[in-house]
Amino acid sequence: MKTVSDVLMSTDGSDRDVLMTAVHAALGHTRTQPAPPPPVVDDSIARLAHANEDLAELFIRRAEEVGMVVERTSWQQVVAKIVGVLGEHKVERISVALTDQWNIATQVLEQADVAMVVGTGGNGVSDLDCYYDADAGITDVQAALAETGTLICTSSAIHSRAPSMLPPLHVALLRRSDIMPDMIDYWAMQKGKRSMDLPSSITFITGPSKTSDIEGILVTGVHGPMHVHILLVEDA
Amino acid sequence: MSTNAHATESSQTVALTVDGHDILFPALPYDIHARARSSTGDPQLQQFVNSATLLKDTGRKKVCGEVFGSNYEAMRRLGGDIKQHTLDHLDFYLDQFVERATDAGAQVHFATDGNRANEICLKIARDNNCKLCVKSKSMVTEEILLVPQLESLGIETVETDLGEFIIQLDHDAPSHIVQPMIHKDRRAVGRAFERELGTEYCEDATSLARVARKHLREKFRQADLGISGGNFLIAESGSVVICTNEGNGRLCTSAPRVHVAFVGIEKLIPNLEHLSVLLKLLARSSTAQPLTCYTHIITGPRRSDEPDGPEQVHIVLVDNGRSEILKPETREMLRCIRCGACLNSCPVYRKIGGHAYGSVYSGPIGALITPMFKGLANYPDLPHASSLCGACYEACPVNIDIPKYLVKLRVELVKRRITKLSDRVFFKVWAATLRYPVTYRLVGFLQKLIFRLKARTQSQLDSGDPYVSRGWISDMSGPVRGWTDERDMPTPTARSFRDWWRNEHENSE
Amino acid sequence: MNVSLFVTCLTDTFYPRAAIATVKVLEHLGCHVDFPAEQTCCGQPMFNNGFEDESRELARQMVRVLEHSDYVVTPSGSCAAMIREHYEELLSDDHAYKHAISGLVAKTYEFVEFLVNVLRVDLKQMDVSWPGKVTYHYSCHLRGIGVTDEAVQLMEQIDGLQYVPMEKMDQCCGFGGTFAVKYPQISGAIVNDKVDCIAQTGAQTVISNDAGCTMNISGACRRQGQDAKFKTLAEVIAEGMGLLE
Numbered sequence: 003m004k005t006v007s008d009v010l011m012s013t014d015g016s017d018r019d020v021l022m023t024a025v026h027a028a029l030g031h032t033r034t035q036p037a038p039p040p041p042v043v044d045d046s047i048a049r050l051a052h053a054n055e056d057l058a059e060l061f062i063r064r065a066e067e068v069g070m071v072v073e074r075t076s077w078q079q080v081v082a083k084i085v086g087v088l089g090e091h092k093v094e095r096i097s098v099a100l101t102d103q104w105n106i107a108t109q110v111l112e113q114a115d116v117a118m119v120v121g122t123g124g125n126g127v128s129d130l131d132c133y134y135d136a137d138a139g140i141t142d143v144q145a146a147l148a149e150t151g152t153l154i155c156t157s158s159a160i161h162s163r164a165p166s167m168l169p170p171l172h173v174a175l176l177r178r179s180d181i182m183p184d185m186i187d188y189w190a191m192q193k194g195k196r197s198m199d200l201p202s203s204i205t206f207i208t209g210p211s212k213t214s215d216i217e218g219i220l221v222t223g224v225h226g227p228m229h230v231h232i233l234l235v236e237d238a
Numbered sequence: 239m240s241t242n243a244h245a246t247e248s249s250q251t252v253a254l255t256v257d258g259h260d261i262l263f264p265a266l267p268y269d270i271h272a273r274a275r276s277s278t279g280d281p282q283l284q285q286f287v288n289s290a291t292l293l294k295d296t297g298r299k300k301v302c303g304e305v306f307g308s309n310y311e312a313m314r315r316l317g318g319d320i321k322q323h324t325l326d327h328l329d330f331y332l333d334q335f336v337e338r339a340t341d342a343g344a345q346v347h348f349a350t351d352g353n354r355a356n357e358i359c360l361k362i363a364r365d366n367n368c369k370l371c372v373k374s375k376s377m378v379t380e381e382i383l384l385v386p387q388l389e390s391l392g393i394e395t396v397e398t399d400l401g402e403f404i405i406q407l408d409h410d411a412p413s414h415i416v417q418p419m420i421h422k423d424r425r426a427v428g429r430a431f432e433r434e435l436g437t438e439y440c441e442d443a444t445s446l447a448r449v450a451r452k453h454l455r456e457k458f459r460q461a462d463l464g465i466s467g468g469n470f471l472i473a474e475s476g477s478v479v480i481c482t483n484e485g486n487g488r489l490c491t492s493a494p495r496v497h498v499a500f501v502g503i504e505k506l507i508p509n510l511e512h513l514s515v516l517l518k519l520l521a522r523s524s525t526a527q528p529l530t531c532y533t534h535i536i537t538g539p540r541r542s543d544e545p546d547g548p549e550q551v552h553i554v555l556v557d558n559g560r561s562e563i564l565k566p567e568t569r570e571m572l573r574c575i576r577c578g579a580c581l582n583s584c585p586v587y588r589k590i591g592g593h594a595y596g597s598v599y600s601g602p603i604g605a606l607i608t609p610m611f612k613g614l615a616n617y618p619d620l621p622h623a624s625s626l627c628g629a630c631y632e633a634c635p636v637n638i639d640i641p642k643y644l645v646k647l648r649v650e651l652v653k654r655r656i657t658k659l660s661d662r663v664f665f666k667v668w669a670a671t672l673r674y675p676v677t678y679r680l681v682g683f684l685q686k687l688i689f690r691l692k693a694r695t696q697s698q699l700d701s702g703d704p705y706v707s708r709g710w711i712s713d714m715s716g717p718v719r720g721w722t723d724e725r726d727m728p729t730p731t732a733r734s735f736r737d738w739w740r741n742e743h744e745n746s747e
Numbered sequence: 748m749n750v751s752l753f754v755t756c757l758t759d760t761f762y763p764r765a766a767i768a769t770v771k772v773l774e775h776l777g778c779h780v781d782f783p784a785e786q787t788c789c790g791q792p793m794f795n796n797g798f799e800d801e802s803r804e805l806a807r808q809m810v811r812v813l814e815h816s817d818y819v820v821t822p823s824g825s826c827a828a829m830i831r832e833h834y835e836e837l838l839s840d841d842h843a844y845k846h847a848i849s850g851l852v853a854k855t856y857e858f859v860e861f862l863v864n865v866l867r868v869d870l871k872q873m874d875v876s877w878p879g880k881v882t883y884h885y886s887c888h889l890r891g892i893g894v895t896d897e898a899v900q901l902m903e904q905i906d907g908l909q910y911v912p913m914e915k916m917d918q919c920c921g922f923g924g925t926f927a928v929k930y931p932q933i934s935g936a937i938v939n940d941k942v943d944c945i946a947q948t949g950a951q952t953v954i955s956n957d958a959g960c961t962m963n964i965s966g967a968c969r970r971q972g973q974d975a976k977f978k979t980l981a982e983v984i985a986e987g988m989g990l991l992e
Contacts, residue, residue: 017349017354161545225458624926666801675784675786726970
């Protein structure tokens with residue numbers, strides 16, 4: 003029997019060959035053959051939400067069905083709304099992931115009695131470390147799907163993964179114009195991008211964190227947020 | 239059709255104490271009867287599994303009926319076509335996936351079997367000096383027994399899916415693809431937490447979940463290795479897609495600096511747009527949700543300008559018997575997206591639960607792939623422990639004709655003479671008597687004679703209209719005893735339809 | 748309309764009244780019914796248990812026996828399903844039978860399906876009266892051949908018949924042929940579930956259009972001390988038409 007160190011010494015140089023040979027054999031090929039075009043995603047079968055629907059209204063309905071709170075507001079009101087939600091949940095520390103043209107973070111810090119945690123990073127410890135201490139994460143979203151009431155958060159230079167993932171409360175700023183009808187539309191937008199140009203992380207959020215593992219009883223807030231509060235901002 | 243003739247030794251050479259191990263890796267060949275008997279006699283299991291599966295199955299029908307309407311069948315067919323196409327050209331899509339994933343900075347590894355997959359993981363862990371691993375749910379890792387291997391290297395490995403976490407704490411084994419502790423009650427959870435975590439006993443589900451959240455948060459914080467499975471692999475973009483409800487999938491793949499994803503080669507789909515079809519089907523089929531709470535699409539490690547995310551993303555493409563199943567006669571089985579809909583719809587699963595299948599994969603799909611993975615001679619009961627009712631076929635979002643393949647496995651069992659000699663003789667003789675009307679009538683006559691005589695000796699033979707009244711037998715002996723163990727057996731009537739046709743119908747014309 | 752009856756081995760031996768009713772109703776509706784006496788078994792037990800060659804032989808036989816029929820009607824759903832779902836694949840390599848097979852598949856019907864989809868009966872026009880409370884077991888093989896609520900449609904056309912749907916109506920009864928004998932505990936647990944569902948309807952009569960299901964469920968009812976009568980819809984219609992007592 004191999005020892006653990008024997009095992010760790012072996013290389014995987016020919017692993018690909020062995021595996022692909024087995025795959026080729028099963029397919030009746032001697033080497034990789036080009037594939038014909040894959041099945042088309044037939045809109046008439048797969049599309050569940052259409053552009054001519056009231057997307058905001060549909061989104062709100064679906065988001066509420068999965069247990070998220072949605073409030074309609076304007077850019078003028080949004081800071082006050084955020085402050086209100088933070089107060090309601092007795093938040094002390096926030097984390098943010100915002101493309102912040104309107105200085106929302108600064109205004110929130112001025113108006114609410116909260117401190118902001120900011121990621122450290124690059125020191126050998128998980129970059130997320132300090133984010134664990136935040137009670138709320140305020141993020142914008144890159145897109146939303148009316149079909150399922152889904153928020154889409156993607157990683158970027160200014161978007162840490164943490165604020166929508168770690169704290170018990172996630173406050174999401176959603177622009178009305180970012181609501182797409184159907185997932186089909188979202189993937190159509192990504193078509194043609196090279197893999198290295200996609201974000202390392204795209205997350206579809208459809209509700210607060212949930213489980214029904216214990217006797218089928220629904221519990222909210224297992225590892226992810228317990229509350230998702232969406233502020234749907236009508237564009238100016 | 240070829241299946242492995244012998245049990246794979248690989249999973250049993252590692253002498254480690256893995257609790258829950260015996261349940262999913264029993265002595266072979268596996269005989270289902272003992273566990274089936276104990277499941278059907280277990281009131282708690284009957285209550286939990288019965289109601290949970292019925293609820294999910296009813297939910298699936300309702301939601302899919304409402305959402306897809308008359309397109310439900312077409313949608314399942316489309317899902318099936320996408321998976322079938324990918325399997326039919328798996329070499330092309332594997333090559334494309336490797337190229338695109340590597341472009342995004344991921345490292346792709348090939349594991350021909352479980353041993354190799356574990357070796358690859360151990361090397362990554364060792365190279366990166368990992369001490370603490372957080373793990374989200376992955377059936378492949380259960381298949382290859384990864385966790386004990388990591389633990390043998392001194393790496394603390396924590397399951398973070400709540401159900402799997404509890405199972406791990408309680409030295410138990412998962413019993414359902416999607417709801418691993420469907421068989422367990424909250425009191426057992428409370429006791430396990432009290433015993434292993436030192437918390438005060440509670441049995442309220444929310445409090446228990448909070449205990450787990452707090453405990454596991456510390457693990458996420460400290461972990462330097464994250465292990466996940468993968469619901470889908472996208473060839474076009476080199477992405478891994480992970481669907482969870484709890485959020486542990488995101489945490490395991492974002493917090494630690496090294497992420498290793500274990501994914502079966504059959505999980506590939508061609509393009510991002512195909513994800514629309516499969517995601518629309520997956521959660522609705524599985525738990526009647528529109529989507530799981532989190533769908534995480536990972537394309538490579540953190541980009542150089544991103545503030546967080548893993549520094550390394552490793553994708554281990556696992557074969558471990560899948561390339562055998564890829565052969566044309568059985569390829570359709572690999573379409574499976576592990577939604578659990580077939581388990582929820584199955585009248586057999588509903589009554590015996592997952593452990594009775596004696597394997598990592600239970601339910602109707604388990605009855606197909608377990609013999610394929612582990613050898614038909616090792617699991618001769620699984621293809622037969624089904625009434626072929628077809629509920630699974632109706633439920634499957636990728637349109638796998640499970641009953642057809644169960645019958646194909648039964649044909650193999652006969653061809654390879656694994657089926658008992660007495661059964662083979664019986665069926666061949668019976669078939670021979672059915673070839674000729676004369677022998678058919680003779681056998682019918684003898685059957686009638688024997689059954690009615692038996693009923694008479696049990697004083698259960700009625701008289702009256704010869705085409706209606708019959709006898710009943712409460713106590714058969716011999717190979718058909720199983721029938722009367724559970725219900726009475728009606729006897730033939732005194733006269734058959736043929737008698738009526740000949741004597742009364744023809745005469746009246 | 749010329750109809751050949753495919754009686755099925757179980758119905759012939761155990762439930763002849765169901766077949767008698769089938770014949771009488773079809774004749775009453777204007778069909779000429781014949782009974783090709785050379786018929787024996789469709790081969791389903793052999794096929795389901797993995798005895799492909801043996802079931803193939805019986806399939807060929809069935810095709811020959813029914814070759815000259817215009818329509819084939821059977822009172823038992825699973826046998827219709829055997830022909831419609833499996834005969835083509837079973838005999839796919841048999842060129843001599845190719846034409847006859849597809850012909851047989853196209854002209855084979857389960858009785859209820861035949862009445863609704865081919866004869867397009869409206870029992871309301873025919874003074875069919877059957878007062879009583881019934882429930883209905885939807886047997887699994889009807890699923891495979893696309894039969895859904897035809898039986899319910901017909902029941903609603905019968906005067907005085909009170910139909911109470913049972914819970915989990917489309918859950919298997921646990922028969923599955925040799926499954927019931929080889930895995931008795933599992934089969935027993937499943938059939939007892941069905942017995943409970945029947946009891947909850949309060950109906951005294953259970954309509955079941957598959958002989959295997961009926962043997963299984965009626966045997967379980969009896970073992971549980973439940974006093975339900977089992978009839979096929981053919982018998983109920985025949986009784987309602989005054990063709991049978």
